[in-house]
Amino acid sequence: MGASSIRTISYEPAKEDVVPLTQNQLLEIYYYLLLTRTLENKVEYICKSQNLAAPLIIGKGYLSTGQEAISVGAAYALEEGDWLAPSHRDMGAHLVRGFTPKEIFLQYFCRASSVTWGRDSNVHFGDVSKRILGFASHMGSLTPVANGVAMAMRYRGEKNVVLSPFGDGASSQGIVHEALNYAAVNKLAVVFVLNNNHYAISTPIEQQTMVESLSLRAAGYGMVGKTIDGNSVLEVYKTVKEAVDRARRGEGPSLIECKTMRMGGHGTHDAMTYIPKNLLENWKRRDPIVGYERYLVEEKGISHDQTESVARRIEGEIEEALEFARSQPLPKAEDLLRER
Amino acid sequence: MSVMTYGEAIRDGLRQAMKADERVYIFGEDVGQFGGVYGITKGLINEFGEKRVRNTPLSEGAIIGEAIGAAIAGLRPVPEIQFSDFMTTAFSMVVDMAAPYRFRLGTKVPIVIRAPSGGGLRVGPYHSKCTEAWYFHVPGLKIVVPSTPSDAKGLLMSAIEDDDPVLFFEHKKLYYEIREEVPEGIHRVPLGKAVVRRSGGHVTLITYGAMVHLALKAAGQLATEGIEMEVVDLRTLVPLDEETMLGSFRKTNRVIILHEAPMRGGVGAELESLICEKAFDALAAPPVRIAAKMTPVPVSPILEDFYLPSAQEVIDAAKRLVQY
Ligand SMILES: Cc1ncc(C[n+]2csc(CCOP(=O)(O)OP(=O)(O)O)c2C)c(N)n1
Numbered sequence: 001m002g003a004s005s006i007r008t009i010s011y012e013p014a015k016e017d018v019v020p021l022t023q024n025q026l027l028e029i030y031y032y033l034l035l036t037r038t039l040e041n042k043v044e045y046i047c048k049s050q051n052l053a054a055p056l057i058i059g060k061g062y063l064s065t066g067q068e069a070i071s072v073g074a075a076y077a078l079e080e081g082d083w084l085a086p087s088h089r090d091m092g093a094h095l096v097r098g099f100t101p102k103e104i105f106l107q108y109f110c111r112a113s114s115v116t117w118g119r120d121s122n123v124h125f126g127d128v129s130k131r132i133l134g135f136a137s138h139m140g141s142l143t144p145v146a147n148g149v150a151m152a153m154r155y156r157g158e159k160n161v162v163l164s165p166f167g168d169g170a171s172s173q174g175i176v177h178e179a180l181n182y183a184a185v186n187k188l189a190v191v192f193v194l195n196n197n198h199y200a201i202s203t204p205i206e207q208q209t210m211v212e213s214l215s216l217r218a219a220g221y222g223m224v225g226k227t228i229d230g231n232s233v234l235e236v237y238k239t240v241k242e243a244v245d246r247a248r249r250g251e252g253p254s255l256i257e258c259k260t261m262r263m264g265g266h267g268t269h270d271a272m273t274y275i276p277k278n279l280l281e282n283w284k285r286r287d288p289i290v291g292y293e294r295y296l297v298e299e300k301g302i303s304h305d306q307t308e309s310v311a312r313r314i315e316g317e318i319e320e321a322l323e324f325a326r327s328q329p330l331p332k333a334e335d336l337l338r339e340r
Numbered sequence: 341m342s343v344m345t346y347g348e349a350i351r352d353g354l355r356q357a358m359k360a361d362e363r364v365y366i367f368g369e370d371v372g373q374f375g376g377v378y379g380i381t382k383g384l385i386n387e388f389g390e391k392r393v394r395n396t397p398l399s400e401g402a403i404i405g406e407a408i409g410a411a412i413a414g415l416r417p418v419p420e421i422q423f424s425d426f427m428t429t430a431f432s433m434v435v436d437m438a439a440p441y442r443f444r445l446g447t448k449v450p451i452v453i454r455a456p457s458g459g460g461l462r463v464g465p466y467h468s469k470c471t472e473a474w475y476f477h478v479p480g481l482k483i484v485v486p487s488t489p490s491d492a493k494g495l496l497m498s499a500i501e502d503d504d505p506v507l508f509f510e511h512k513k514l515y516y517e518i519r520e521e522v523p524e525g526i527h528r529v530p531l532g533k534a535v536v537r538r539s540g541g542h543v544t545l546i547t548y549g550a551m552v553h554l555a556l557k558a559a560g561q562l563a564t565e566g567i568e569m570e571v572v573d574l575r576t577l578v579p580l581d582e583e584t585m586l587g588s589f590r591k592t593n594r595v596i597i598l599h600e601a602p603m604r605g606g607v608g609a610e611l612e613s614l615i616c617e618k619a620f621d622a623l624a625a626p627p628v629r630i631a632a633k634m635t636p637v638p639v640s641p642i643l644e645d646f647y648l649p650s651a652q653e654v655i656d657a658a659k660r661l662v663q664y
Contacts, residue, residue, distance in 0.1 A: 058462050058639055058640060058641065059462055059463055059639060110639055110641075118638070118639065118640035119464075119465075119636070119638040119640065119643060120464050120465065120638070121462075121464060124464060124465075124466070136466065137425070137464075137466030137467065138426060138428070138429060138466065141429075169397075169398040170398060172398045172399045173399060173429065174401050174402075174429070175429065200369070200370075200397075201369065201370045201374065201377065202373065202395075203369065203395045207396075207397070208397045209397070274374055330640065330642055331642055333646035334646070335643065336638055336643045337633065337635065
């Protein structure tokens with residue numbers, strides 16, 4: 001089996017009729033998509049151009065380029081008190097759920113005032129006060145923790161939902177299967193979003209699974225499963241919103257597989273020579289941000305001026321955040337032993 | 341002989357073992373064309389084909405399980421775990437299945453689990469740990485921690501020929517940093533034989549893995565101040581070469597035990613207690629342990645440098661010991 005056997009889904013932005021969105025909301029989604037892309041482009045640029053003897057970013061960037069629609073669309077379907085149990089390509093969801101570019105750069109630059117106090121870097125962060133569980137490297141390891149959060153909310157009679165994204169690679173971990181089964185048995189209010197970007201580092205999906213759609217597995221747990229176009233932010237939003245509503249009503253978890261493509265290396269250090277060029281070219285034509293912008297302009301009466309002013313605003317925000325984070329102090333050695 | 345880095349020497353060890361024995365095969369996440377995240381298996385798939393070099397799903401438990409089953413059924417599997425940190429997701433396979441098998445049933449389980457470990461690369465709590473102590477406690481496992489390219493190749497070849505499950509912890513910071521002349525072809529360094537890397541009569545330092553280089557640096561500095569520190573590289577923690585370790589200590593009567601993993605419950609605790617139990621009479625000063633701080637491994641260079649043991653700590657300890 002070669003990469004060409006991967007099923008492609010034609011780009012047809014879902015109509016938002018099921019869940020009506022206002023013009024402002026449609027533009028806000030655009031803002032988060034572009035904010036994610038612009039911020040991550042900046043991270044990539046810094047990683048590739050920085051002085052390695054005195055780096056600004058410690059370590060590498062793990063970016064969501066090309067698959068921002070999943071993270072943004074899914075997080076946009078959450079409400080105030082809901083939780084996020086993120087994966088490592090969920091910058092969009094972090095931004096939607098309230099992390100600011102300043103906080104993100106502080107984290108990437110390992111500054112003393114970063115949310116991890118410089119103890120951790122890049123996408124390894126979270127903040128329980130924002131109801132975001134911190135991502136941990138062990139792939140899929142947050143899925144059972146997401147269940148626990150859902151259990152606690154039910155225990156207290158709260159009607160909130162946990163969004164639990166993970167990758168196609170992570171879906172091979174035993175703990176993920178345990179968590180899905182456990183969530184189904186307990187009818188937990190968790191929405192599992194599986195980002196199928198067709199690669200786990202260098203290993204193509206054909207070497208990871210024999211099923212065409214990973215959502216097929218849901219049937220084995222007795223939960224709702226659906227495979228959708230992960231490059232359509234509205235389709236993601238709509239599908240996750242349905243699942244969130246179902247979970248909130250106490251009808252149990254869902255597994256939503258979002259098909260997409262990782263449009264960069266595994267990290268900023270990876271030249272991804274193992275991905276066939278034509279595969280990337282095909283997916284590039286379906287860029288989630290370009291497609292969404294076209295939809296806004298052609299079908300929703302939003303003008304180019306409006307989208308451009310969003311872009312300008314974002315440029316300003318990113319530059320300001322960068323300057324701010326750069327100027328902040330580094331941790332002191334003794335901070336290692338400070339109790340949190 | 342040819343000059344190889346630590347990483348190249350490991351690759352050469354794998355090549356030689358695969359050439360010498362049809363039963364040896366390797367598998368793990370991204371070990372195929374990609375050559376693993378550190379490039380250690382690069383090129384092996386071209387030489388040996390997909391039967392003997394295979395990518396797996398992201399499934400450590402299944403990887404170690406396969407190794408155990410294949411070993412029981414007569415092969416000599418050498419799985420790679422991408423980072424030793426991630427072996428926790430296969431912990432039950434290692435400690436419950438592989439370790440007691442021979443004890444229970446008399447069946448040999450010849451597997452070598454290769455796993456990069458260790459810090460210094462600013463990659464944080466999930467990609468930097470030294471986890472050997474977690475397995476050191478478990479009967480039935482052998483543990484190898486090479487510090488030089490020749491040792492890495494020679495110990496790997498011996499480990500692959502060994503009939504027990506062996507954990508082979510490669511220090512990722514040494515992969516490209518350390519190079520030396522390495523014997524060509526088949527090269528064996530026996531498991532369970534420590535080596536004195538530098539001799540000296542004033543104080544003994546016992547260590548293993550990447551810390552050997554830190555110890556040698558400190559020893560060089562101490563020598564300029566007239567203190568001769570003997571550096572013992574254990575090479576394997578199980579089996580443990582008590583004879584070399586205690587022999588050196590009996591010569592100097594003073595001992596520093598150094599490891600990169602945090603102190604509490606570390607391998608150093610066992611070494612120190614062995615010295616106290618078996619050579620108490622020879623102690624001229626209380627033994628000293630030097631290890632990382634008792635925290636997870638941080639990312640910030642400032643924090644990680646403070647976290648890791650330093651040459652200065654070794655130098656200070658040696659001076660205190662000789663003046664005791
Ligand atoms: C348990 C575990 N094993 C190995 C790794 C090393 N690793 C990091 S990312 C990755 C691939 C992840 O693939 P996927 O879940 O599909 O996410 P993607 O990176 O494609 O978004 C691997 C093998 C890990 N983080 N955790």
